[in-house]
Amino acid sequence: ELKVEQNPLFLSMQEGKNYTIYCNYSTTSDRLYWYRQDPGKSLESLFVLLSNGAVKQEGRLMASLDTKARLSTLHITAAVHDLSATYFCAVDSGTYKYIFGTGTRLKVLA
């Protein structure tokens, strides 16, 4: 059974700092997704990673995928307050059924 773990669960960081969120999964998959959720809102797609070594960047966020290590990272560069949100990774179990991670609640302090 596919399990997806994220860490940390909570992250409080100063503006301007860098940090990385980790997403580990338990069985083979080469499709991984990152989403953002603001409080009280729905999920918004950030990145689609479809192969080993895939790297995507959008603004201050960069996501990568290592399928051999079963690990994806979401790197935040020079954080700003607007990045405060909960970030989820999701892994395709192989049949377009998605298993979500526990989420990382990010708070960027001014």
Next chain:
Amino acid sequence: EADIYQTPRYLVIGTGKKITLECSQTMGHDKMYWYQQDPGMELHLIHYSYGVNSTEKGDLSSESTVSRIRTEHFPLTLESARPSHTSQYLCASRGSMSTDTQYFGPGTRLTVL
């Protein structure tokens, strides 16, 4: 721009009532999903569908049913609501391209008294 709609957005009902949460998308996506999410917590898959007349159970399906008679419509029914059903329900859809992601509706926030 993804067009996926959910109604109602908020619902407060009493225990034992039967309710249907509506979800519609205008993108012609074949795959649709229902998730349950407590505030700030992980998403749990309730049901999903690969197309018309196709439905599959997720992890939390035992107390609800779905139907997929039309491509654009994927309603979720709770036969007898309980306080434990109090949560947010998110509908999502996905196209057939390998590069596609899931697009989420705005959610229905359900409170069962």
